[in-house]
Amino acid sequence: MPRTIIPFGPQHPVLPEPVHLDLVVEDEKVLEARPSIGFIHRGLEKLVEKKDYIEFVYIAERICGICSFIHGQTYCQAIETIMNVAVPPRASYLRTVWGELSRIHSHLLWLGLMADAVGFESLFMHSWRVRERVLNVIEATTGGRVIFGSCKIGGVRRDISADALKQMLADLKKIEQDTHDITKVFLNDSSVKDRLCGVGVLSRQDAYDLGSVGPMLRASGVAQDMRQLGYAAFKDLDFTPITRTEGDSYARCAVRCQEVFQSIDLIRQALGKIPEGEIAVKVTGNPNGEVLARTEQPRGEVAYCLKANGSKNLQRFRVRTPTFANLPAMLKLLPGCELADVPVLVLTIDPCISCTER
Amino acid sequence: MAYFQMSTLALKWVLSKPATNRYPFEPRRALPGSRGTLVFSKDTCVYCTMCAKKCPTGALVVNRAHKKWTIDRLLCITCGYCVEACPKKRLALGTAHATPAVTKDRESY
Numbered sequence: 001m002p003r004t005i006i007p008f009g010p011q012h013p014v015l016p017e018p019v020h021l022d023l024v025v026e027d028e029k030v031l032e033a034r035p036s037i038g039f040i041h042r043g044l045e046k047l048v049e050k051k052d053y054i055e056f057v058y059i060a061e062r063i064c065g066i067c068s069f070i071h072g073q074t075y076c077q078a079i080e081t082i083m084n085v086a087v088p089p090r091a092s093y094l095r096t097v098w099g100e101l102s103r104i105h106s107h108l109l110w111l112g113l114m115a116d117a118v119g120f121e122s123l124f125m126h127s128w129r130v131r132e133r134v135l136n137v138i139e140a141t142t143g144g145r146v147i148f149g150s151c152k153i154g155g156v157r158r159d160i161s162a163d164a165l166k167q168m169l170a171d172l173k174k175i176e177q178d179t180h181d182i183t184k185v186f187l188n189d190s191s192v193k194d195r196l197c198g199v200g201v202l203s204r205q206d207a208y209d210l211g212s213v214g215p216m217l218r219a220s221g222v223a224q225d226m227r228q229l230g231y232a233a234f235k236d237l238d239f240t241p242i243t244r245t246e247g248d249s250y251a252r253c254a255v256r257c258q259e260v261f262q263s264i265d266l267i268r269q270a271l272g273k274i275p276e277g278e279i280a281v282k283v284t285g286n287p288n289g290e291v292l293a294r295t296e297q298p299r300g301e302v303a304y305c306l307k308a309n310g311s312k313n314l315q316r317f318r319v320r321t322p323t324f325a326n327l328p329a330m331l332k333l334l335p336g337c338e339l340a341d342v343p344v345l346v347l348t349i350d351p352c353i354s355c356t357e358r
Numbered sequence: 359m360a361y362f363q364m365s366t367l368a369l370k371w372v373l374s375k376p377a378t379n380r381y382p383f384e385p386r387r388a389l390p391g392s393r394g395t396l397v398f399s400k401d402t403c404v405y406c407t408m409c410a411k412k413c414p415t416g417a418l419v420v421n422r423a424h425k426k427w428t429i430d431r432l433l434c435i436t437c438g439y440c441v442e443a444c445p446k447k448r449l450a451l452g453t454a455h456a457t458p459a460v461t462k463d464r465e466s467y
Contacts, residue, residue, distance in 0.1 A: 055414040058437055126367060129377045136389065143393035143451070149437050157438065158391075181367050189363040 001027045010039045014117045014343040017353040033334035041357045048314040064355040067297040069102040072151040078293035078306045079153050088278040091155035096233040096270050100263040105134040106298035107256045117343045118195040130178040137171050155280025183257040196250035200333040200345045212329040213322045214300020215255045220247035226296035237269045252348045299350045321355040388453040393436045397452045400467050409440035428464040
């Protein structure tokens with residue numbers, strides 16, 4: 001059988017993100033995958049020269065449409081570190097709560113896409129039905145569904161009233177029950193397992209050597225989670241990173257399923273301990289210095305490098321997104337797999353190419 | 359019973375109310391606190407141009423000499439920065455979402 005090159009993406013029925021792969025195949029076996037990205041570069045890093053450091057929060061939030069809040073939060077944390085701004089404790093807790101809500105909605109979205117990729121359309125609809133509940137909680141508390149717009153330098157823009165917090169707890173109970181129903185299918189249904197178990201095994205050593213982050217790394221048995229750094233209110237909350245040892249697509253799915261419950265638990269802990277008080281401090285002056293801020297996004301670790309020279313605009317802004325870190329691991333998984341498994345393997349890294357290209 | 363995991367879920371939802379709205383017969387109601395369109399009250403506006411200066415997208419243009427406050431609804435990202443900046447509290451974010459626009463006009467007040 002001669003070798004053939006099959007172009008895969010950037011527009012593909014099961015691929016939500018514009019990544020292009022030239023798949024060298026022999027029969028139905030993939031021998032090599034040559035990636036190319038660059039379809040949606042938006043030049044957001046360059047925009048620091050045009051927008052001042054306060055306005056740039058809105059742009060940081062728009063780097064990604066799914067983990068938007070955590071992008072904004074990381075940017076704010078970086079600026080606050082440079083300017084030595086102490087964020088009020090209530091604001092830190094609110095950031096934690098919104099960050100975890102964003103993780104829940106991102107994971108539920110991913111679970112839906114995964115169900116779609118394995119051809120399980122009704123499960124896809126059910127996952128997004130549960131996600132809709134989470135989006136309603138987010139809209140009721142921040143005012144936005146996907147772009148929260150509630151984080152600012154020095155704190156947060158909105159407070160959540162005691163009644164709304166109670167309502168959030170009640171909603172979380174329903175979300176937990178619904179998630180329990182759908183994750184039971186993801187983790188036990190034989191047709192889902194047939195498509196995921198043993199597909200794309202990434203060993204612990206490979207995951208570590210290739211610099212994987214987030215659920216990808218944790219599914220291969222490395223207990224690394226940036227929330228352990230204790231940013232925002234995570235220093236006061238009790239949690240251990242969820243890990244699996246199999247390193248296959250099923251393990252990556254299971255880690256994300258369990259992380260939804262972990263996030264619900266973290267929100268409950270945060271709401272139990274949330275202190276009263278101010279939600280923001282006034283920030284004056286311009287930043288001057290250089291900083292590296294790291295946080296845990298739904299997809300993994302994000303690193304922000306900022307350089308400021310005392311003027312209104314930053315001098316340099318650089319983001320390393322989790323998908324960028326996970327791409328080498330994805331390319332490691334593809335050679336040797338079946339052609340039909342390519343969409344599943346691309347999806348297991350939870351690709352966000354628009355983040356990666358910024 | 360690995361083959362019947364989905365059946366219980368499907369059965370539960372066959373027997374319950376649909377999760378979707380019957381749009382357009384039942385339009386979605388905006389949640390309280392939702393960031394919808396920007397609402398401007400002309401009466402006590404002093405045209406200080408603070409909102410236009412703070413607007414990150416340049417959607418707001420205020421002319422002090424002609425006492426004109428204009429907004430490009432398609433540029434507005436409803437971030438609420440102008441609402442915070444307004445010294446006279448003449449701006450607010452309503453919960454209703456913007457209606458579809460046919461032309462790229464600026465609204466003037």
